[in-house]
Amino acid sequence: MSKKKNTHSTGTPATTLLDRESVPYTVHSYVHxxxxxxxxxxxAEAIGVPASRVFKTLLVSTGEPGPAALVVxxxxxxxxxxxxxxxxxxGLKKVEMADPAVAERxxxxxxxxxxxLAQRNRSRTLLDASALAHETVYVSGGHRGLDLELAPADLQRLTEADVAAISH
Known part of the structure; x- marks a missing residue:
């Protein structure tokens, strides 16, 4: 991964944030x-990396009113x-997957x-602890066919994520 910020920005809110924060990252585009x-x-297959290094972003509903109702x-x-x-x-009894239309809005x-990165409305975020085992991880860059490679510490910092074992 380049130590310089990417100069081939795709112009998504995510890449704009990374450029503004001078975070080193690499763009990986593929035909969806x-x-x-x-x-x-x-x-993972298109980029040619282990699926354990590619991370998906999911939203859950806490059942609480207001902005705390959705967590990433x-x-x-x-x-x-x-x-x-x-x-x-x-610290809750249960959560459930958020409706996809709600997640998009x-x-x-x-x-x-x-x-x-750079979601329209910031939500509390939890990053699976497995991310910290990798030098870099891949996350969506803001549309299908675009992934961004960056250090998990940068991902955690920019999303203000708490780290927890949340996958199986």
């Missing part, structure tokens, strides 16, 4: 196949979000391209 439903595994979970694409672990990490991104 509209027939594919597992966007994360498609990205960032987990590897080869694993599932553990809703019980997510609830425990949040909240983040400003489309499902399959929801970036954890």
């Amino acid at each position: 196949d509209p027939s594919v439903e597992n966007y994360g595994m498609e990205a 979970g960032i987990v590897p694409v080869d694993r599932s979000l553990d809703l019980k672990a997510m609830a425990v990490a949040l 909240r983040t400003g991104y489309v499902v399959g391209g929801i970036s954890p």
Whole structure:
């Protein structure tokens, strides 16, 4: 990964944030196949990296009113979000997956391209602890067919994420 900020910005809110914060990152673009439903595994295969290094951004509903009702979970694409672990990490009894339309409105991104970075409305964020085992991780850059490679510490800092074991 280059130590310089990327000069080939795609102009998404995520890349704009990374450029503004002078965070080193690498853009990985690929042609998205509209027939594919597992966007994360498609990205891992297209980029040619282990799926354990590619992270998906999921939103859960806490059932609470207001902005605290949605929380972001960032987990590897080869694993599932553990809703019980997510609830425990949040100090709640339970959480459930957010409606995709609600997730799109909240983040400003489309499902399959929801970036954890520069979402329209900031939500509390939990990053799966497995991310810290890698020098770099890959997350959506803001649309299908675009992933960004960056250090997990930068991802954690920019999303103000708490780290917890939230996948299985």
